[in-house]
Amino acid sequence: MIGHERDTGDKAQAPWKSPVALSVFLHGLILVVALAGWSWTSPDNPPPPSISARLVTLAEPEPSPVVDTVDEPDRDQQRQKAQEEEQRRQEQEAERRRQEEARAEEARQLQQQKEQERKEQAEAEREREQQRIREQQAAKEKAEAEAKERARQKAEAERREQEAARQAAEEKRRAEEEQRRQEEARKQREEQERLEAERKRKERERQLRESQLQALAQEAAEQREAEERRHQEAAAARARQAQMLAESEKYRALIRDRLMKAWYPPASATSEMSTTLQITLLPTGELASVTTVSGSGNTAFDNSAISAASSVGRYPVPEDQQLFEQYFRRFPIEFNPENMQ
Amino acid sequence: MMKFTASQKALALIFSFGLVAGCSSTGDTMGEDGMESAPGSESTSGQESGSTVFGGEDGSGVSSSEMTEQQRQEAEARAERAQAEAMREITTFYFDFDTAEIKQEARDVLVAHARFLRANPGQDVRIEGHADERGTKGYNLALGERRANAVQSFLVVNGAARGQTETVSYGEEKPAVMSSGESAWAQNRRVELIFQ
């Protein structure tokens, strides 16, 4: 409350401006106003502002789709298989028929052979009979001839014996003379031979020494040449190999580049997954076959690798046949993503 | 909106009778000031400036210099009140991106609001916090609340009763300006006072 200084000075004022009247009037006004606005009860807390939110219920329940899934066999494959079946059966049929015919043929031949054999045997029998008769005849004749021959020979032998004895005595006289002459000649010859042999021996020794020296020199030269050749060949081989390697590196890089562009690794691939394939090419660079050497365990990943390798129409390969055969006829590829972040 | 129970009103009525009984008719300034509230509610003499000058016109022994002093103070008081009223017309406060820091220029205004609230314990205020559309909804909801809470704390520290205040955050859901760009965003990063 604020205390006020009061000024109680007298003033001349109009009746309605008299302080008392004014005071009473104001009091009355207050009373009226207060009573008019008086609310005799305590007001309730007003309700919270209502902001409507409307639920939207479903007109009908959602249809649950009945989705059956039945895996269909590959019709193409089936047809192919059926065809193959048919073919095989036909082949079998043909085979059987062939075999039958062969058997029949065999039987016929056997029959013929037996006929033949029987005929031959009869022939042979007849032959043998005739032969026996002829032989008997011949034997008789031979015996007679032999007897005549023996008598003649005996007479001849006696005559020769006498002749021989006369000649023998003559021979003996001449022989003795000859012997003496030869003995002397022999002695001369031996002397000469001895001298000749000596000379030859010395000659041989000299030649041997010479040839030995020559041989040694030759050997040394040959060895040097051989070594030289080997060195050159080795160097050439190395150079060739290095060149081949460089060439193969170039083509390797080309192939790697092609495959990188052709590979779509599946989204679930991780850097732990690795698939290795064996590629076989034709000399033109065309793909002959793709086989899996080792899989990743993840079918989608393996398939992505095989698809990538299969999708390259022509692999870049060197023209050089030797290089192709050595490096690019058959080679492995490993698919293994790095940094899958 | 005033919520007073019947007993409070009776007490007020009795007090005012007492007051009015003790007042002189020359204090006609009191009547004017006292009647600014809505009908049906009570007026008290707890005014801002609190300086009612009496006896200025009669010149009853008070020196002329004193009267000028009193006049000056009166004028000052009126000016202050006017200023406070003008400031309290500002009910929206703006913030920088991702912060709930009350700006310097907002402080004086909020002080005026706080004092008003203290002077009017029956007055309630709803503090609504907002954020601009950038960033995430969840974070912006919390950011709006933090701004509203900051304003609430400031008002309470400066005289308002906590019970007079209520905070709500709308996050980025109720922008003041419905477009994008720095200007729109700046206008949406705000707290609004809604007096009830």
Next chain:
Amino acid sequence: MKNRSNPSGPRHALLVVMMLSLFAAPVLGDELLIRITQGADAAIPISVVPFSESGQMPQGDKISRIVQSDLAMSGEFNPLAPEKMLSLPSEGSEVFFRDWRLLGQRYVLVGQVNSAGGTLQAQYELYDVSQEKRLVGATASAPVSASRSLAHHISDRVYEAITGVPGAFSTKLAYVTLERRADGSLYRLQVSDVDGKRARVRLESDEPILSPAWSPDAKKLAYVSFETGKPAIYVHELSSGERQRVADFQGLNSAPAWSDDGRSLLMTLSKDGNAEIYRMSLANGDLKRLTDHWSIDTEPAYDHTGEGFFFTSDRSGGPQVYHQASDSAGPRRITFGGRYNAAPRADSSGDYVYYVHQRAGAFHIARTHLETGTETVLTRTESDESPSISPNGRMLIYATESGGNSVLTVIAVDGGAAYSLPASRGDVRDPTWSPIVQ
């Protein structure tokens, strides 16, 4: 005679050959291994050939068209426009692989649809063009009214056959649309197919609806609604329409996130003074407080274990993503790039966390690789919000600005081409992807 101390001819030659072969061995190897360590960074070319039809086809998109859109949306496939196809086979015997190789295609899907007695039956085959091999061949049927479901089923099977990952095309989206009208705003909570079709409104309100979240059995949605004048959390059962207001405390009630068993919700409440994260048991409403810091802690999301969770906190000065491994563990900061990282979402593999990331004034979706801490920005759009990961972990949907409105966009989880869902009236926001349920 010359005396030689070295070994004689033949042995010397052998030694030389041995030495040569020693260092020539790697050079002379006849097997070279080529290692492919990365592939084409592009979408897989696939041709979805328009299916042949017999019988009365339902109105609306063709089944093959829906499959084509699904595969394109995933970001992992690049379907060929049917106008460019050289032939239109409808079964394996009609597929000439050379034609498709010429077009650079890797896979071809062909099929026939026939309609009889209210049932739609689709026979389809998926071929690998390079291997000239069939990967999938099956028949599927559904009532005519569910033709879109049938199409999405086929998309799932094709997707899984090629990538090894189950498809997510038969799942649902929940989101909020906002229509600003002269007499005020109209918010609608809606559920639709993954491509935005067959949308059904579940709740309409004049006040905001925020952050819907699917229960693990896909039967309920939890969301924040301002219908009482302040934010409260509701659990809404979709088939019956029954709702329960589960959190209406003083201050914030926001950002609900379901536990894996569907029995509790993580949420942000500020009833104890400032925004903190709590777990509420849905059976009895019991609350357990999980964070304790004067900063804002909000936007919780369980990690792939279902035990720990990610959340947004500005305890370091601005919003950043944190991870808390269990109720009692302390939080660990995850993001360090830039001043603003919020709204984290984990993927089911535990490799990444996805979130909104501010860079040079624009807001993108980014992800951090949890083991290495590497951060990658995934989007090129600039006002991105509310990321949600598909249940197969391969797609990400988020809201972004386009032509003055908010629209939903899907990208592959590695980033890449963005696929915008057809825009409806007004804004579409807060998308969330349902789980896969059989």
